[in-house]
Every structure is written in structure tokens, then in C-alpha cells.
Amino acid sequence: MLEAATSALASFADPAMLLYLIIGVVVGLVIGVIPGLGGTGAVAVLMPFVFVLEPNQAIAMIIGAVAVVHTSDVITSVVLGIPGSASAAVFLMDGHTMAKEGKGGRALSASFISSAVGGIIGIIGLTLVVPVARPVVTAFGSPEIFMLIVLGIFLTAMLSKGNVVKGLVVAAFGVILGIVGMSPVSAEYRYTFGSEYLSEGIGLVAAALGIFGVAEIIHLVAKRSSVADKNVSLGKGWARGARDVVKYKGDVLRGAGVGVGAGILPGVGATAGAWLAYGQAQAIGSRRKGSRFGQGDPRGVIAPSAASNGIESGALIPTLLFGVPGAAPFALLLGVLLIFGIQPGPDLIEQDLDLIYFIVWAFAIASIVGAIFAFFMARPLARLSFVSFPILAAALIPLLFMSGFQEPLSLGVFYTMLALGIFGWLCKISDIPRAPFLIAYVLAVPLERYYYITVSAFEPGEWMTRPFVIVVALLLIVTVGVVTYRNVKRKRLHPETAEGASAAADESGIHVPPVVGVAMTVGSMLFFIGAFILATDFSPNGQLFPYMASILGLGLGVVALVKDIQQVRRDGGVGRIEGAFRAQLRVVGVSILWLLAFVWLVFLVGMYVGTAVFALVFLLVVARMKPLFAVIYVAAIVGALYALEQFAELVAPVGWLI
Template structure:
């Protein structure tokens, strides 16, 4: 173990390793400030570069981004009262209150240091777990790994605290889309409809950027405003934040421990962990006379900051040891490992232990570098929130599509990304958590492979009664039964009931919209089953299983929607909804226009024309500004092509 750790550390003597790690850190810090994009967006933007990098360099870059997103997403929450991510909403309670009192610098200082410590505690936990877990995970067979993957997909939806039934339904949707392309068990094409583009399946980058990145862009461009128009005031007290860390050191370590524990559970995520750590810190503080939670208590910043990075490092444990992503960004990390032929799971410890420690050292170094950079970048990054989002979108849209193009090198991926972006937006406004989709999508292939091996190599009575499989079954049953019992016992409304652990729509959702989503999903899964009849016996085994589960979930969802519709009516689109749909429709048309420009003129010319016209018409900028901005945008694309070796799509005319 120590030898592998030493070899991994020596890899960072290569300046290129530190360079790419630094690139990931900077991208993670900047993306973390932009509401909605988060760790998944940061990793997705970086994914195209992995195709031209060495494995260690690519992994260091990805880990660098993941390690610091929750360091920087605190900035807008504290300074402006606008969460940089769902997890950062907890900082509105005390962090923003401190900023109102002129103690924003103190709150950010305490947050940056606590998040660094939390990340390092999680890395220590991973280092200690590896030798302990080695004899366990290496003894796993296909039934145990199959059960683990099922648990990961299931718990992601169950613990997201959004619309649980629809969360499970969107997980099945992700599994179904993951089946497109060549079957891993029967070497036949499935759901390609004769399209050469779909023969390799739906790309991970395109799926992630569509369901998360484009969905947010469509929504935020529609608002046509800056994230905030308030005056920025960080205040002083940067040194006081360090003293708070020393004074409340046990809150730092308790928050870190909560974060690591939550991170180990697949799918729970940083939002739940941040609120849980805030709750335990508040509980401990209630015994003391200096409890000021809710009115500017530093402990309300320190505990969730330590937990948020502890979760990210803790989530590496199930991702690396069991091949089950602990959170959505780690689903993308799993995809990166698979690109390089590295199979996370039991074999990783015995075959690629040095790679595990490259990840460990990358996270540790990135956490420290990220905190240092955050101190210097806090004020300018906070000012991004004053930039009208259409101005940011003029650069983000070309970069996202350029990134999505790199995996398939086929222009049809643009339409696929747009379609998934619309799906992601619908999920967002209907309160359906999107992380379950991405995790299920990534796990579709290994889940099918181990499902096929399990059902063909073992009788049901044998594999279903293995001890570990029974333990997983009990956990899944508990995840369903315990919340039902708690709801039955809860007689009064509690603070816990108010906590929203996942995305929450900012508009009331008419019931007919909920029902329409359920009906569309039902039709989708029925069609998936019908189309699978043309596959071989082996090839249709898993699609039929996924489709059947999806049909069942869609029927349950539709039944619940119908019951609520009988009680409350179908509802209707009010003026707010109509206005939102109009501007979202216009945003979508802008994206379609961009796609057609690239189809006609290629990446450079098409992006330049789009950026210039978009800045004039949508962002309402002056001609000189649009010209300078467009020139910079084209220059960035050119640099990416020349030095990062990204491949630009060619148009029909150029």
C-alpha cells in the first residue's frame, strides 16, 4: 500500500500533472459560482480533453474540478444570498446573515478552510478503507456486484428527496437510454433505428451536458437577467475566519465525519449532507449559551462546508471500490475510467492500486490549491453574478456543444443534446431529481452485464439468497418502509419536513403537467418493450426487465397523479407559466439557430455568427462590445483546437 502511494505521489513531480490538475481546479472554482451547473457541469466541460491526455493527467484534471466546486459555490450564497448550488442553500441561514453584518470575509474564510479540511478527512478515510475493504470486495461475485449496482441506482432516487416515484422512473429512463447501441451480451445493435450515429450508443458527455448544462442555460437565458443586482460587500474579518476554525474545531471534524458517511451512501449527495451536518451542529450548539444559529453563527457555515467536501471525497469510496457512483459527478469519473479501460470495482484494488492513490493525491492537492485560489478569486468570481446570463450564455453554448461533439464526432449529437436539455428542464420544473438519470445511464452497461451473468450462471434460489444480496435487499426494503412509517407517525409539521434536499421548482406545477410526464414515460417504456421483441433472447433479457420496471413505475406515478387531480383538479397554466414557456421557447429557438449555423458554416464561423447576433439581439449589447466578445470567443475555440487538439465540426459550406 505505502509503495503504491509513494509511486502515485512521485507522478506529481511531472509539471504536466500539476498543470492539468490546476486547470481542473480553476474550471471547478469558476463553474461552481454559476448557479445550476455545479460539479457535473464542470466535469462535463472537461471531459472532451480526456481523449487527448494521458490517463493520470486526465484523472487529475477531473478530480481537480470535483474537489473544489463546493469550495466556490459558497461565494454567491454568502455574499448575494443566491445559492451557487442546491447544496449551498444551507449557507443562506448563517453565512448570508454574517455578510449582512459586514462579516462576509469572515464567513468565506471559515468556509474555505473548513471545506479543505473536510476534503482531506475524506481522503484519509478512503486511504484507511482500501486495505480493510480489499479482502471483502475481492471476494464478490456477479450476484453481489449486481446487487450493489441495483442498490446504487435505487438509493440515488430514493434518497434524493425530490419526487421519489418519478425519480425512480427517471432512473429507469436513464437505464433504457444506456441500452442504445451495441449490446454488451449479444453483440447486436439495439434501438438504433438504422442510424449510424446511434450504433455507438448515446455519449456520456452529450447526456451530461444536455440533461444538466443545456437545461440550465435554456432556463437562465429565458430570465434574461443577471443572477443578482445587489451591491457586493465581502467586508473584512478574513483572519477571524481562521480563528473560528480553531475555536470550533470539533464542529469541523463532526461535519467532516457526517460528510464522509453520507458520501459513502450512493446518491444521497452533498445537499442532504450539508443540511444534516448543519442540523447536528445546531443540536450540539443548543447545549451552549452562545447559540446564534440562524442569525449569523460561524458554526452554521463551518459544519456544512466541512461536510460538502467530505461528501465528495467520501463518494470516491463506493465509486472506486464497488463501481457505484456516489454522486452525479462521479458517474462521469466512472465514465472516464472506463474510457481508459479501467474497470472500477473489486479488480481495481488488485490491478490498479497506484491509480487509486493518484486519485487520492489529486483530491488532497486540489483541495489545498482550491482553498488558496478561492481566497484570491472570491471577489471577482462573485461579480460574475452581475453579468446578465445571456452574455455568459453566448460563450457557454458554443463551448458546451464543442465539448459534446468530441466523443461521437457527429453533428447529430447537437440535436440529441438539445432534446436531453429539454428533458432536463422539464425534470427541473416538475421537481424530478436529475442525478438518478445520469447515474443510471452510466451504470446501464455494467448492470446488464452482471444481470446477464447472474441469471445465467445461478438459479434464482441460489443467487437471491446469498448473504450479501439479502443484506442489500433489507437495505432497499428499509429505504422504502422507514419513510412510510415516519410519515405515518408524524402528526405535526416539523423543521425537517421543510428541508428540500434536491431541486425544487420555483413555480407551482399544474397537475396535468405531472400527468403528462407520467403518460409520456409510460408510452416510452411500452415502446421499449415492443421494440425489444426484435432482439435475440439474450439481447432482449435486460431491456424487457428495464421496460417492465419502467411501466410499473409509470403506472404508479400516473395513479398518484390521477388521485391528486381528483382532489385538487387538473390545474392550468397561469400567466407566470405562460410567460416562462414563451421565453424558454425563444431560448430553445436560439439554440436551434446555433445548431443550424454550425451545420451550415462549421464550428468557427457558425459560433462567431451566433455569438455576434445573439449579443446584439438577446443580450442587448452594443456593436463594439459584440465584436470584441465574438473575437475573444473565436480565439478561445481556435486555441482549444490548436493546443487542446479538440476536433471542430465541419459545416456543409466550410
């Protein structure tokens, strides 16, 4: 084991390896500042480069991005009072208060250092877990791995913020889309409709960028404004923040511990972990004199910062040891490993232990490098929030679609990304978690494979009574019971905030009428009915899993529809699409038409000419940029795409005419 760790560390003596790690760190820091994209967006943007790099280089780059996204998303929360991600909202309590008092530098310094320390503590935890978990993991058979995958998907939906039942429906939707293409258990294509593009599946990059990246672009372009409109003031106290970390080292250690524990449980996520860390720091700190939680106490920044990176490193444990992603970004990391033929789980520990330690070292180094870079990049990163988002979108749209094109090398993927983007936006305004979709999508093929092996090799009574299978089943039952009890209790105490309560609103405060939720539920049920009917044409082995997934999805859809009907009765009707929501739909519709125009231009004249025409018109009309600056900016965008093709070996789509 020591030999594997030493060998993994020696890999970073290669300057190229460090370079790719640093590239990932920089991309993670930049993307982390843009609200909504976060870790999943950063990893998805880097995914196309995976196909042209060596395995360790690609993994180092991905780990570099994942390790630092929660380092940079603190910046906008502290300086501007605008969270870079949902988990960063906790820093509004004390971090932003400190910034308003002229102590923004102190808050950021404490946060950056605590994040690095939390990440390292999490990695130490992973290192200690490997030898302990090794004999357990290697004893797992297909029933145990199958149940672990089921547990991971269910926990992600059950513990994610938002509508739990519809989160499970979205997960079932992800499973169906994840098995499009060649069946892993029978020699046949499924759900391809004769399309050569779909024969290879939808593509992980396209799915991730669509459900998260394109959805956020649709949402933010509709605003036609910058994220912030205040002056950047980082304030003073950078050295004082470092001393605070030393002074409150107990809060760092406890916060990191809470984060690692939250990271190990799939679906708990950074948001819940950050608030748990803040809560425990407040509970302990309030007993002492001088407590100012909520009024600018540095411990309110230190504990959740340590927890955020502790969560990311802790999430590596289920991802690497069991093949169950701890969070959405790790679903993409799992996808990278699978692309290179690396199967996390028992085989990884037995045959490729040095890879685990390579990831350990990469995460530790990236945490430290990210903290150092954040000190120097804090001000320019904060200024990104003052750029009108349509200006950023003019560059982001071509980059995202060109990234999604790399895996299938088919223009059909553009329509897939746009459709998933619209679906992701609907989930966003309807308070439906999107992480279950991505994790279920990534795990669909191994889930089917282990399900088929399990039901083929074991009688139902045999595999269902295995000790670990029973333990996982009990965990599922307990989780469902706890979540149900929590929702019932919250509904009784606070009926106005209970899940499914009336006056549902998106993050802009705009009321979303119940008819939207009903339409999404009915649409999902029709989708599962269609998936079931189409599966009747598959072979007996090939239809086994689609039947199970579609029946489960339909059942969940029925439960969701019952809850929707209850919602309609409480509201006195399905509501009307009017007022602010109608205005929002109109603007979002225009945003979608702009994206569709970009897709058609690329289809017609190729990536470069299509991007140039689209970006120029978009900047002049939507961003209202001056013509000279617009031309210069468009030239820079096209030049960047050309550089990616020449030096990163990405492939630019070719149009019908050019």
C-alpha cells in the same frame, strides 16, 4: 500498500501533472459559482479533454474539479444570498447573515479552510477503508456487484430531493438510453434505428451536458437577467475566520465525519449532508453560551463546509471500491475510468492499487490548492453573478455543444443534447431529481453485463440466497419503508408541503399545473412500451435486459400515474396552462428556438461561422449589448474555440457549406 501510495505521490513531481490538476481546480471554482451547473457541469465541460490526455492526466484534472466545486459555490450564498447550488443554501442561515454584518470575509475564510480540512479528512477515511474493504470486495462475485449497482441506483432516486417515484422512472429512462448501441452480451445493435451515430451510443458527455448544462441554460436564459443585483461586499475578518476554524475544530471534525458518512451512501448527496452537519452543529452548539445559530454563528458555516468536501471524498469510496457512483459528478468520473478501460471494484484493488492512491493524493492536493485559490478568486468569482446570463450563455452554448460533439464526432449529438436539455428542464420545474438519470445511464452497461452473467451462471434460488445479496435486498426494503413512512408522516403533519401536494411550484415560485406531471408520466409510459416492442426484434440474450428495464419502468410509470391522478383530484382538475406559467413557457420556447437556431447554423456553415453569427445576433437581441462590445466578445469566443482545437486537440464540427 505503502509502496503504492509513495509511487502515486511521486507522480505529482511531474509539473505537467500538477498543471492539469490546477486546470481542473480553476474550472471547478469558476463553474461552481454559476447556479445550477455545479460539480456535474464542471466535470462535463472537462470531459472532452479526456480523449486527448493520458489517463492519469485526465483523472487528475477531473478530480481537481470535483474537489473544489463546493468550495466556490459558497461565495454567492454568503456574499449575495443566492446559493450557487442546492447544498450551498445552508450558508444563507449564518454565512449571509455574517456578510450583512460586514463579516463576509470571516465567513468565507472559515468556509474555505473548513472545506480543505473536510476534504483531507475524507481522503484519510478512504485511505483507511481500502485495506479493511479489500478482502470483502475481492470476494464479491457477479450477483453481489449486480445488487450493489441496483442499490446505488435505487438509493440515488429514493434519497434525492424531489418526487421519489418519478426519480425511479427517470432512472429507468437512463438505463434504456444507456444500452443504446452495441449490446455487451450479444453481437447486435439495439435502438439505433439504422443510425451510424447511435451505433456507438449517445455519449456520456452529451447526456450529462444535455440533462444538466443545456437544461440550466434554457432555464436561465429565459430570465434575461443577472443572477444578482447587489453590490459585492466581502467585508473583513479573513484572519478571524482562520482562528474560528481552530477554535471550533470539533465542529470541523464532526462536520467532516457526517459528510463522509453521507458520501458513502449513494444518493444522499451534498444537500442532505450539509444540512445534517448544520443540524448536529446547532444541536451541540445550542447547549453552550453565546450560540447565535441563524444570526451569524461561524459554526453554522464551518460544519456544513467541512461536510460538503467530506461528502465528495466519501463518495469516492463506493465509486472506486464497488463501481457505484456516490453522486452525479462521480458517475462522470466512473465514465472516465471506463473510457480508459479501468473497471472499479475488486480488479482495481487487486491490479491497480496505485491508481486509487493517485486519486487520493489528487483529491488532497486539489482541496488545499482550491482553498488557496478561493481566497484570491472570491471577489472576481462573485462578480460573475452580476453578468447578465445571456452574455455568459453566448459563450457557454458553443462550448457545451462543441464538448458534446467530441465523443461521437457526429452532428446528430446536437439534437440529442437539445432533447435531453428540454427533458432536464421539465424535470427541474416538476421537482423530479435528475441525478438518478445520469447514474443509471453510466451504470446501464455494467448492470446488464453483471445481470446476464448472474442469471446465466446461477439458478435464481442460488444467487438470491447469497448472504450479501440478502443484505442488500434488506437495505432496499428498509430504505423504501423509511422513505414511505417519512412521506406519509409529512403528509399527515404538513399536507401543504407533502410530496405531490397541490400548488406545486418551480424554484421561481411559479405554479406548475398538474397537467405537466401527467403529460410527463404518460410520455414515459409510452416510451417504455415502445422500448419493449422494439426489443422483440433483438436476440434472446439481447432482449433479456431491455425487457426487464422497460417492464420495470412501465410499472413505476403506472405508480406515478396513480399518484398524478390523486394529485388531480386534490386540485379539482388537471389545471390550465395560464398566467405566469404560460408566460414562462413562452419565454422558454423562445430560448429553445435560439438553441435550435445555433444547431442549424452549425449544421449549415460549421462551428466557427455558425458561432460567430449566432453569438453576434444573440448578444445584440437578447443580451442587448452594444455593437462594438458584441463584436469584440464574439471574436474572443471564436478565438477561444480555435485555441481549443489547436492546443487541446478538440474537433470543430464542419457544416454542409463550410
